[in-house]
Amino acid sequence: EIVLTQSPGTLSLSPGERATLSCRTTQSVTNSNFGWYQHKPGQAPRLLMYGASRRATGIPDRFSGSGSGTDFTLTINELEPEDFAVYYCQHYWTFGQGTKVEIK
């Protein structure tokens, strides 16, 4: 079973700063089944990236995804107030434990 480990657990940043979120897998995985999600309390999760680096429909270009093999990264440039949320990586059926991006 492949395990996804996200770091850091919490990221404290100010609006306008850049957020760099990491997701590491215990085995090398294919990009084609790798995604990133944003989740806010009381809302449905929102797909941000699929195929590791492809933005989903309607996602602003300040969000970008990269990586391959066992190391993947979600970058959020110039954080907007609405970007403070929990972010999850996903491979097939498995999710990481989440990274909370909070306002510093």
Add this chain to the structure above:
Amino acid sequence: EVQLVESGGGLVQPGGSLRLSCGASGFTFSSYEMTWVRQAPGKGLEWVSFIGSGGTPIYYPDSVKGRFTISRDNAKNSLYLQMNSLRAEDTAVYYCARRVLGAFDIWGQGTMVTVSS
């Protein structure tokens, strides 16, 4: 508008049963793979079942295998999750989600299931 709407959640005693439904609209439901994902209070996202566009294949994680059954009725644009032998640890918000290109692109708002005596 592409939309998924869950229903059927509620309070149930340990050992009890509940059937969740997910209604789809705005897209050709029969063409898409579907899943159920849950989030327990204070926890992260956990996948609980998958069903292919035509009803097969079907997959479950060990945590629910033998207790949960996923099904779909493409004529009614509906997805279901039959949950039996419920446990306290099944308490969560349950989301249905559409799977495409290896990711879950459309999610419902969720329905809360509470297992408690």
